[in-house]
Amino acid sequence: MNEFELIRRYFTRPAGGAVLGVGDDAAILRPTPGCDLHVSVDMLVEGRHFFADVEPEALGHKTLAVNLSDMAAMGAAPRWVVLSLALPAMDEAWAAGFSRGFFALAERYGVDVIGGDTTRGPLTLSVTVGGETPRGQALRRAAARVGDDVWVSGELGLGAMAVRSRLGKIAPLPDGLREAAWRKLEYPEPRIALGLALLPLAHAAADVSDGLLSDLGHIAAASQTAVEVWADALPSHPLAEAAREQWLDCLAAGGDDYELAFTAPAGRRAQIEACAETAGCRLSRIGRIAAGQGVSLLDGAGNIIQLESTGYDHFK
Amino acid sequence: MNEFELIRRYFTRPAGGAVLGVGDDAAILRPTPGCDLHVSVDMLVEGRHFFADVEPEALGHKTLAVNLSDMAAMGAAPRWVVLSLALPAMDEAWAAGFSRGFFALAERYGVDVIGGDTTRGPLTLSVTVGGETPRGQALRRAAARVGDDVWVSGELGLGAMAVRSRLGKIAPLPDGLREAAWRKLEYPEPRIALGLALLPLAHAAADVSDGLLSDLGHIAAASQTAVEVWADALPSHPLAEAAREQWLDCLAAGGDDYELAFTAPAGRRAQIEACAETAGCRLSRIGRIAAGQGVSLLDGAGNIIQLESTGYDHFK
CATH class of the missing domain: 3.30.1330.10 (PurM-like, N-terminal domain)
Structure with a gap:
């Protein structure tokens, strides 16, 4: 041949x-x-x-x-x-x-x-x-406005869990979580229906590929705003809930998620929530757009959590 | 960085x-x-x-x-x-x-x-x-018609000469030809102006990247016609003219030419020739479209010349 x-x-x-x-x-x-x-x-x-x-x-x-x-x-x-x-x-x-x-x-x-x-x-x-x-209606990274809610689709961190366990960087994943993590790594589902549904509702959007904080950083920089992210609100797989703290860097900075992170006015919460059904995926409100710059990950008391890395750099 | x-x-x-x-x-x-x-x-x-x-x-x-x-x-x-x-x-x-x-x-x-x-x-x-x-005006491979002239731009074979001499498959190239061959290999000039000028004149076109006979073969197949190519008419660099026979497989099947091969009605010869000036490159009439299928390379007596290979296959 x-x-x-x-x-x-x-x-x-x-x-x-x-x-x-x-x-x-x-x-x-x-x-x-x-x-x-x-x-x-x-x-x-x-x-x-x-x-x-x-x-x-x-x-x-x-x-x-x-x-x-x-x-x-x-x-x-x-x-x-x-x-x-x-x-x-x-x-x-x-x-x-x-x-x-x-x-x-x-x-x-x-x-x-x-x-x-x-x-x-x-x-x-x-x-x-x-x-x-x-014409003129695309969701652009530069379109976030102060006061917007920050949302993310699906569950975070699964792809990173699969990669890290395969590389021996973390312990083998428990049954159930392992299958979910590998499914997510190998068969990520592009959020096409969600993107289309958000077109008249959302301001800014980015897909989560390098890691949530890194990708939200692009929205913050392009929109000249700050992004606050609430660690406790990050959506994880039910089998990872019990050990949220252990998985936090996978959730917030693991990459390989291919979920959508987006911002929308607070007045559209009900409409956004309705999109979850149309698009067939979970939607979680995980933070807000504030004046300033950069991305902050906050704990339940409002204190900043520092992670070792916020996302993937191919040349590090 | x-x-x-x-x-x-x-x-x-x-x-x-x-x-x-x-x-x-x-x-x-x-x-x-x-x-x-x-x-x-x-x-x-x-x-x-x-x-x-x-x-x-x-x-x-x-x-x-x-x-x-x-x-x-x-x-x-x-x-x-x-x-x-x-x-x-x-x-x-x-x-x-x-x-x-x-x-x-x-x-x-x-x-x-x-x-x-x-x-x-x-x-x-x-x-x-x-x-x-x-809209609707592109030069398509499937548009050649029986009776069309076959043309090619520029000079053929130079890129292949540079590659073959570098790989030690042929003797080192003489001065002048070596520089021309390397220039052509490393800085091929896309024939954009020619393509635009041919839009109202030519029928079918293809760029010569894998080798002239191979690329004309795509026109023949798509147009369900035969292509006759006259070996003596293939344009070569002046310093390669003296040894045309030695260079024939580079000219006809060397690849890395990035010239345009195209077909046009015989009635447009004068207009095609005028394009050479507009587009700043030599144009040579090298064959014709006939009924039948496949590409034939013919010598001056009309006999078929068989080459070892008609073009490049990445998996050979």
Whole structure:
């Protein structure tokens, strides 16, 4: 099997939303009139973003999910992706599994694979995703306002728990929590429906990928405000509740969550809470936007908690 | 210097054509009304697409150039790119050189860098490029018609000569030819102006990246026609003319040319020739589209020449 056969067999599916999909020098798309176009890219490298023994199907899911998560964070409807892929060798079983996981998620959200590139090299995946919002309505990091509530979706810290236990940095996870943590690490669910539901309600949003405090730091910096986060309010898995303190740095700074953190006016609390049902995920009010700068993690008495690290830096 | 400082210092420039560039979960763009959007991706891996000792500035240029070449092949005006970058270590000198080469070319064509991703990993670069054509007018591989002339821009084979001599597969290149070959390998010039000029004139087009015969094969397959290529007409560097036969496989199947191969009706020859001046590059009529299928390389007597390989396959 050569490069072109691999692409044809595993990575070419009908791209109904495109004028022209895979197979020319470039794809051709017709943007929706009156919409803004959103574009984002995420690259995943073996040994850094995923373990070498990850199931190809899980990797296919996650490679797309982390990119869709960026669309969710803008309140955008994802439309298309291009995928570039460096593979150590021609491995048909790998390609079959990877493409199964990738396309299962793509089809669920109506996302077309419109192009790509395949080469030999150390296992590396790069996806560029495009999506649309009605003109001028995107959720931007710079849009937080003093007095806003700070919210986060789902449960935090599970992905980090899986990574840390696998690396032997923490004790093995108890039954139940282990499965939940691995499920979250390998099959994160992009919060697309939530992002769309928040479009008319929220001010600023970001997805939680590097760690909650780090990602809220981007909102604080872009909005020129301060963010206060209440440690006791951070949503954790029920099986992690009993040892909240032990898990605090996973919850607040672990990364690999792919949840949405967002801000919204206090007057919209009921509407936000209603979104939890529409979007099928838990929503927790975890803090507020204040005048000032930076992100503070506060305990129940309002004292600042210092963590060793607030998030992930690839070059530390 | 951490990841975010690196991005800010070397990869964040004003993106005048975007509503929002680097710094949020995704960029925001306003597509031009009445235009189609073109999207393409190319990934470059150390040791495969470039030598480990390449100058970072040359690599920055080439990484963008090979992607702009795909836009040229559609007749599209390139508008924006996103760049994902795996680096073995934080290397500020490398980032400075790479970004210098990348942005010098981007600014020359008015292309905005609107987003990216930086991670640690084996040196790998992936660029997604977006461009626009007036609706319905793109140059597609499937548009060749029986009776069309086949044309190619510039000179062929130089990039392949540089690679083969560096790998010791052929004798060292003579003075003059060596410099030209290396210049072409490291600083290919995307044929953007030519693509735009051809929009109302040409039928099908493809860029020559894997090797002329291989890339024309995509036009033949997509158009359900045959392509005849005249070996004697393939444009070579003046210093390679004396030994045309020796260089034939570089000319016809070497790859790394980033020239445009295109087809156009015979009645437009004068207009095509005028494009050479507009676009500032040589144009050569090298064959014709016939009924049938596949690509044939013909000698002066009309006999088929068999080459060992017609182009590059990453997994061979």
